[in-house]
Structures are given as structure tokens and as C-alpha cells.
Amino acid sequence: MKSRRELLTPILVTIVLVAAFSVSVASVIGERQSIKFYIYGSTKCLACNLFKTFVKEKFGEDSIVFNELVGNKSNAEVFVSIYDLVFPEVDKSRLAIPLTVVVVDDRVAAVVVGAYVSGDFWSNVLNNSEGILLVDPSGKISRIYNQTIERKLESLIKIPVQADASTHSEADQQTKNILIPVLIAASSDSVNPCTFSVFTALLLLTMYVGGRGRMVLNGLAFISAIYLAYYLLGLGLIKMFAAIPWLKYAVIALGLTVGGYEVFTSLGGKFKSPLPKAFREATSKLIDKASSATTTPLAFAAGLIISFTLLPCSSGPYLVATSLIADLPLAERLALLGIYNLVFIAPLVLILLAMGVAEKKVRKKIKEWRTKHLHILNAIAGGLLILISLWALLV
Structure with a gap:
């Protein structure tokens, strides 16, 4: 039986590596x-x-x-x-x-x-x-x-260079102004009940099939896959919004609609998944495969695919955030995209930490809480999405 310390070590290493990846992407651009x-x-x-x-x-x-x-x-x-x-x-x-x-x-x-x-x-x-x-x-x-x-x-050209310094100052201020809305959008996305539900189900099933050690490894693979898939998706979205600026307003309208729907459907005290039936069935099958995966790469591959099957449920905040980031210089875009996705996966890391060291009773409580309180998370996510969409409309 592995000690808790041994289980925590790979989790902490992964957190450091993910953070380093986000910083290194921006630094590489800076060195070009x-x-x-x-x-x-x-x-x-x-x-x-x-x-x-x-x-x-x-x-x-x-x-x-x-x-x-x-x-x-x-x-x-x-x-x-x-x-x-x-x-x-x-x-x-x-x-x-x-x-x-x-x-x-x-x-x-x-x-x-x-x-x-x-x-x-x-x-x-x-x-x-x-x-x-x-x-x-x-x-x-x-x-x-x-x-x-x-x-x-x-x-x-020295005179234009001096003028350019003020342009950079304005760009820096624009980045600072956008940082808080991006963090709000990421927070909304991070408490998305679809991702919460899928991830906790994956961990519980993996624990049952392969034990705590396998759960930790598969959980890390899942989180890494989500981070990579969402980061790459964000790069594509930013390029799209930069090329077609008016799409921002369509996304704002979508954000207000989705946010309103999430708040409204949560009022009844139950969580209603917006995923189409075909997506729910595909996700369920992938969870089964990922939880029974005997190798970490298989769990990683399943996580990549699950990232895209969850898009109808979790894409609202990401679309709004990337539409805001698209107007920034390249290095700032990459850095903010990395920060967004770190905030997005933070709750998943905390869940993995909790379940990696928790006793059976605690894991049972986590499962019960997941079942009973998804509608609360949905309402919070919807409210934050409405807030960030209104902010994007006004700037």
C-alpha cells in the first residue's frame, strides 16, 4: 500500500510542470x-x-x-x-x-x-x-x-520609438484591465458541474477498479489532457476572433443566453445537463474506458476526447474570455491563456488531492456532495458567465 506522501509527490510535480509550461510558452515568445x-x-x-x-x-x-x-x-x-x-x-x-x-x-x-x-x-x-x-x-x-x-x-526613427513606448504602456494597461474579467471567466468555468461530475465519477470508478495509486495516475493524466486540449483550443479561438472581430458580439449574446439558462435551470434544486444525449452517452463510455485503463497514456487519450465531448457544457466562459484576449499582443495572449487554464484545472487538482489522501468515509461524502449540490455550482457558473458577458459588452 503506497503512503500518502508517495501519492502526493506525483500530484505536486504535475502542478509544478503545468505551471512551468504556461510560463515557458510566454518566455519562448519573448525570446524570439x-x-x-x-x-x-x-x-x-x-x-x-x-x-x-x-x-x-x-x-x-x-x-x-x-x-x-x-x-x-x-x-x-x-x-x-x-x-x-x-x-x-x-x-x-x-x-x-x-x-x-x-x-x-x-x-x-x-x-x-x-x-x-x-x-x-x-x-x-x-x-x-x-x-x-x-x-x-x-x-x-x-x-x-x-x-x-x-x-x-x-x-x-528614434522619435517614433519614443511614441511606441507609450503604445506599449497602453497595451500593458489593457492587459491589466482584462486580467480580472479573464479570472472571473476562468472561475466560472472551473466550477462547471459537467466537468466536476465527470472527473469525480472517473476517480471513484478508478479507485474501485484499480485502487488509490491507479486513481492518482489516471487523475493526473486526465487533468494534463484537459489542460493541453483546452490550451490548444484557446489558441485556435484567439486566432479566429482576431481574424473576425465581430464574432465577439455573437459570443457575448451566447454567454448571456447560456448563463441565464444555467441560473434558471438551477432554481428547481436539480442540475440539468445541457449536453445532448449522444454526448452524454459518449462521455459515459469514455469514463468507463479511462477508469479501467491499465496505462496512463490510455487515460490521457480518453481525457483528450472527453475534453471535446464536454464543450457544449463548458465552452461559454472560454469563448467570452478568448474573445477578450484576442486583441492583445501575442505574448500576453499566451500568458493569459495559460493563467485561465491553470484556474480552470485548479478545482480538479484539489479534488484529486482530497481523494488521494482521504479515507473511505470522506470519499463517500464527496460522492454524496457531488450528487446533491451540482445545481449550486451550476448557478454560480451561470451568474459569473452573465457578469463577464456584460463586462465584455461594455468595453
């Missing part, structure tokens, strides 16, 4: 190549807007520093100076926009005239360690090796 596009143009210029859209989709919105030329004498002077420095042969009465200075890892890597969007070209820019790649108004590509020009370009 930094790239900035200093774009000189006008908001009324079609080519400028097309180029901004291309850069946003390929490199992220936080990589853009847009310098409006109309009504801004300082930007206009820098714009002309860049042309004089890099393209002195161009007629000064016909200076094309957008004009973009690309800085990779704090070094000027390219100067581009027009909405040049060739994928191969930008790959060369990212890998360019020597000289400056140029695209002139005719579309001709060349390269110059001139450190004097490079230093002068760096000096010219």
Missing part, C-alpha cells in the same frame, strides 16, 4: 526575434491599410508603429529624410507611400516602398544579418552595405 515595422503613410491610403493588415496577420499588431503623415510635420520631415538617404534618385514630388523601415533585433534590416507582401522576401528580411534590403518604388529589390546609412536611419 523582435521585429518592428515603422510605417510612414496615411490612414486614408488603401495601400497603407492593406500593408498594415498583412503585417498584423503575419507578425502581430504589436509589431506595427504607424506614423501618420497627414497633419504631422515631424513625421513628414522624417519621411522625406529617409527617401533622401536611401532613395536619393527618386523625384521628390512623387514620393510613394507606404514607406517602411523594418528593424529586426534592434538593427535596420530593410527599407520598403509600397505594400510589398511577398512571403519569400520577408523570410529573407528575418534572416538578413548583413546590409539593408531595399525595395524601391518600382519594386526592384537590392541590398546595400553602409553602416553610416544604417546609423542615420536608426537616428531618424
